[in-house]
Amino acid sequence: VPELPEVETVRRGIERGVLGRTVRSIAVTGARTVRRQGADELRARLTDRRFESAVRRGKYLALGLDDGSALVVHLRMSGQLLHVTDAGQAMAPHTHVVVRLDDGSELRFVDPRTFGEMYVSDEVGEDGLPVELARLGVDPIVDGLTGAQLARILAGRRSPLKVALTDQRLIAGIGNIYADEICFRARVRPDRRSATIERPEATRIAKATLKILSDAIEARGSSLRDARYRDVSGDLGNYQDRHAVYGRAGLACRRCGNPIVGVRISGRSSCYCGHCQR
DNA sequence: CGCATATCCTGACTGC
DNA sequence: TGCAGTCAGGATATGC
Numbered sequence: 001v002p003e004l005p006e007v008e009t010v011r012r013g014i015e016r017g018v019l020g021r022t023v024r025s026i027a028v029t030g031a032r033t034v035r036r037q038g039a040d041e042l043r044a045r046l047t048d049r050r051f052e053s054a055v056r057r058g059k060y061l062a063l064g065l066d067d068g069s070a071l072v073v074h075l076r077m078s079g080q081l082l083h084v085t086d087a088g089q090a091m092a093p094h095t096h097v098v099v100r101l102d103d104g105s106e107l108r109f110v111d112p113r114t115f116g117e118m119y120v121s122d123e124v125g126e127d128g129l130p131v132e133l134a135r136l137g138v139d140p141i142v143d144g145l146t147g148a149q150l151a152r153i154l155a156g157r158r159s160p161l162k163v164a165l166t167d168q169r170l171i172a173g174i175g176n177i178y179a180d181e182i183c184f185r186a187r188v189r190p191d192r193r194s195a196t197i198e199r200p201e202a203t204r205i206a207k208a209t210l211k212i213l214s215d216a217i218e219a220r221g222s223s224l225r226d227a228r229y230r231d232v233s234g235d236l237g238n239y240q241d242r243h244a245v246y247g248r249a250g251l252a253c254r255r256c257g258n259p260i261v262g263v264r265i266s267g268r269s270s271c272y273c274g275h276c277q278r
Numbered sequence: 279c280g281c282a283t284a285t286c287c288t289g290a291c292t293g294c
Numbered sequence: 295t296g297c298a299g300t301c302a303g304g305a306t307a308t309g310c
Contacts, residue, residue, distance in 0.1 A: 001303065032287090059304075076304050078288075094288085113287040115304070159281060168305075176303065224302095225290080267283065268303070 002075040004173030005216035013232030021101040022050040030096025036119040045120040055128035058172025079116030082108045083232040136172040147203030157194035245271040
């Protein structure tokens with residue numbers, strides 16, 4: 001379940017190992033991964049291009065190419081973008097796209113559930129961001145997030161706080177896991193109506209957002225038990241060990257010892273401490 | 279318009 | 295032990 005910290009970890013791996021490399025050839029074996037353009041189009045746009053930059057916004061990666069276009073990648077639920085230095089290494093099951101680079105290494109897109117996708121965007125702004133990603137809201141790590149900003153975002157919304165936190169058009173990069181963790185750290189229940197969040201609470205939520213996301217990036221993301229998430233080197237993240245509420249329904253709260261409550265908010269499983277969070 | 283729900287998909291887990 | 299059924303969720307389309 002890659003969210004902002006996982007995608008940022010992947011971005012950093014790409015930045016270290018792939019920038020400056022040129023695409024020799026690509027092989028597409030999973031049509032759904034390239035559904036936006038099709039295999040032929042992707043091959044035509046990528047072949048002989050050199051990777052020059054790696055930009056992230058929310059959960060999207062945009063890998064800038066030397067002709068001004070960008071390879072856009074979204075991992076969705078189960079996608080992995082691996083940088084395999086030994087091309088002889090066996091293909092993982094559900095490898096849908098292989099991009100062969102001029103140093104003999106390969107970028108491999110692996111995705112059991114096939115929700116993830118990649119395509120090449122022509123319209124890329126000065127900031128390296130494809131124009132169609134402008135619909136995304138504020139990225140808490142790239143842009144920062146203040147209490148005042150968050151208060152404006154939440155004002156007048158009748159839906160639960162968690163719905164706003166995970167709405168990519170408002171704030172980009174937070175998914176189900178980090179939304180619950182942020183609410184716990186801010187001591188606010190995720191099912192509170194956004195409009196009822198008071199200014200001091202908005203400040204706490206904004207600060208918790210920056211702290212949780214940057215700690216998670218430092219820990220190289222969260223890899224759950226069933227998790228597909230791995231970084232470009234195939235390594236797991238460590239932040240799952242520090243989850244306070246996510247996936248801990250029925251277990252004792254690490255702060256107060258009361259059982260963590262599991263509920264469904266807008267169709268998504270959610271966990272919070274009924275004692276620590278108001 | 280705003281918010282809720284269904285959909286895509288495979289693998290891990292649950293229960294009989 | 296085996297197997298059917300359930301759950302997981304990011305983004306988007308559709309429904310109320």
